[in-house]
Amino acid sequence: MTLKLYDLCGSNADVRFSPFCWRSKLALKHKGLDFDAVPWRFTDKDAIAFSGQGRVPVLVDTAHDDKTVSDSWSIATYLDEAYPDRPMLMKDEAARAAAKTIQAWTDGLLFVPLRPIAVKRVWDLLDPNDQTYFRETREAALKQPLEEVSSEAAIADGYKKLGQTLRTIEPTLTDHAFLGGAEPFYGDYVVFGTLMWAHAILPNHSLDADTASAAWFERMLDLYGGYARNAPRAAA
């Protein structure tokens, strides 16, 4: 059984950096499901038109009549519903509520300092067609040229604020191995996947040393035989 996950890449198809695709890839590893992470670029809209929308991740479950699921949260809840006998990403309603809160914190707050760090660098790594698309859509959304979003000062500020933002998870990771407690749960993959955005594209990126968050990030890299640790990172 091999499922298919459409997974964003840059001009180098081996470098995968989508925060939302990373959430789904770790979710699939957690469930112990084999999958192909199919390289996909922003302007390959035709390749995922069958999903009824234009963004990745898109999961195609070949074991369930090619059931198609897009959106990383929907993929996580689908995997628990379709594969309840495998390790649960969210074991009960309390875990779904906890993961949802962590996801809202991640999407609303953790992305803020990561944006300057990552945005222009992502553009550098894209195919020319994707560069045009990415610049247009991101500059419209952020109301700034990419070069201003990721100015040297904005990047420095981003790193400073990243450490401050991670204080929300620092006490938990001081007391527990994972945000899920003794074992990782979907909330861990949401935060970790988001941090992989910067990790995958910046070979010198790292979290503040001597923090419980940085130690947890290393543990996350090591999960499932070092799945994320062994993923190719962009060259300097």
Place this chain on the structure above:
Amino acid sequence: MTLKLYDLCGSNADVRFSPFCWRSKLALKHKGLDFDAVPWRFTDKDAIAFSGQGRVPVLVDTAHDDKTVSDSWSIATYLDEAYPDRPMLMKDEAARAAAKTIQAWTDGLLFVPLRPIAVKRVWDLLDPNDQTYFRETREAALKQPLEEVSSEAAIADGYKKLGQTLRTIEPTLTDHAFLGGAEPFYGDYVVFGTLMWAHAILPNHSLDADTASAAWFERMLDLYGGYARNAPRAAA
């Protein structure tokens, strides 16, 4: 069996507004434990000297050799340890991890917009002795006169940012009755207790209407026979 909880009050002993004491009071109600909420003022240091520190909440467990616990998080974990046969505040390590993340978010971020809304108003409600203590300690910590912390502009900005900050829990409370899922857990009391800071001292305070967070706040007020709803609020 009646436990004792030292609980902050203003010059009117009936108005109780400490965010940390509210966490502990709801935790005791969750456990179904009878307790006296003993009124205590900031400068009554002698009254809680037996606890080895100078802040409330302080719990004295008369059913366990007057065991004394201070700090709201320690009180919550103590109650689950000492009373495991009653409803658990945090049923397992995953729940403790989830509550810890919510607490770090609350203490680090939710307090920020509440501070201008509450600080000067708290001062207004204190005994003269406590006013001196409160002004000195808070102005040293906040590096601003209380009148600037709670200027009209700062309060207006606080209300605007309060709505933005609550977006972190809004998706969870759209999908679930409580942050704990179908039932409240300690994380609910952490956030709710903190919002009670403003609710207890400002008779016209309310959260943005038509939000899931505001509806949840009403549900929390109603828990345990309307325990928090029936608590006296300061006069206008």
